[in-house]
Amino acid sequence: MSSLASTTDTNHPSSSHPPLPSSNSAYSRLDYWNERFTSEKQFEWLLNYSDLKSYISHACTRAGLNKTITSVLLVGCGNSTLSPDMYSDGYQNVISLDYSTSCIESMKLQFPETDNFKWVLGDMTNLVDFKAAQFDLVIDKAAMDAIMVEEGDVWNPDTNVIDMARKMCREISRVLRVGGMHLQVSFAQPHFRRKYLEGGHGGEGGVDSSGVYNEFGWDLTDEPVAGDNKDGCFHHFFYSMHKKRDGKW
Numbered sequence: 586m587s588s589l590a591s592t593t594d595t596n597h598p599s600s601s602h603p604p605l606p607s608s609n610s611a612y613s614r615l616d617y618w619n620e621r622f623t624s625e626k627q628f629e630w631l632l633n634y635s636d637l638k639s640y641i642s643h644a645c646t647r648a649g650l651n652k653t654i655t656s657v658l659l660v661g662c663g664n665s666t667l668s669p670d671m672y673s674d675g676y677q678n679v680i681s682l683d684y685s686t687s688c689i690e691s692m693k694l695q696f697p698e699t700d701n702f703k704w705v706l707g708d709m710t711n712l713v714d715f716k717a718a719q720f721d722l723v724i725d726k727a728a729m730d731a732i733m734v735e736e737g738d739v740w741n742p743d744t745n746v747i748d749m750a751r752k753m754c755r756e757i758s759r760v761l762r763v764g765g766m767h768l769q770v771s772f773a774q775p776h777f778r779r780k781y782l783e784g785g786h787g788g789e790g791g792v793d794s795s796g797v798y799n800e801f802g803w804d805l806t807d808e809p810v811a812g813d814n815k816d817g818c819f820h821h822f823f824y825s826m827h828k829k830r831d832g833k834w
């Protein structure tokens with residue numbers, strides 16, 4: 586995925602936005618994010634909570650989850666207000682994780698922690714602070730996208746990118762309980778993104794009875810977010826992964 590910068594440029598709500606990086610590969614670097622979050626207080630990538638609220642709720646209802654969500658993890662949370670907005674809307678035990686120290690410090694100041702709302706410094710490819718099956722719901726909005734800027738040829742992606750995306754999915758699956766839901770929002774086309782989310786890039790989980798790769802133990806559906814192709818620009822996609830069993834590793 587090579588166009589992370591251009592999609593967000595048109596969405597940008599703030600004139601104090603730092604200049605776009607000279608290379609898209611900056612989005613995969615911690616030093617870029619640390620510097621950016623030092624000056625930029627809030628920025629919403631792709632879509633905001635009001636755009637996504639009904640998608641999140643419908644996906645969880647379809648999985649029989651809505652009334653039983655008691656713990657939520659947002660990975661690569663950045664300085665988006667998605668997690669504070671979800672908490673304000675009634676979600677409980679919401680943890681937002683990012684690997685940028687300046688991000689977590691800034692968000693703690695803007696949206697103070699409570700017993701049920703936390704900001705955590707951590708790596709979404711190695712979720713060491715969390716137990717297996719700790720969460721009912723794990724959300725990624727534009728976080729795997731940051732890894733993908735080094736993907737190269739989408740038909741023959743870089744092997745380091747495949748490895749990082751696999752580590753991320755394994756870790757998310759590990760901390761998600763069976764019956765729980767992983768949701769991802771991205772502008773990546775399903776044809777390409779599904780392979781990462783199912784383990785189809787040479788996954789070790791093999792194919793299930795319907796011929797689909799299912800390395801991470803979840804059933805995957807995707808849908809475009811309706812009506813968001815505002816400027817003839819990109820559609821965004823909503824990926825729902827309902828965990829049915831533990832992954833195969």
Ligand SMILES: C[S@@+](CC[C@H](N)C(=O)[O-])C[C@H]1O[C@@H](n2cnc3c(N)ncnc32)[C@H](O)[C@@H]1O
Pocket residue numbers: 618628629630631660661662663664665682683684685688707708709710725726727728730731732
């Ligand atoms: C494109 S931004 C999306 C931010 C936010 N989720 C949103 O939708 O506005 C990508 C975010 O992922 C974070 N990130 C990238 N790699 C990460 C990693 N390995 N672990 C945790 N966070 C990471 C970056 O610091 C950045 O905040």
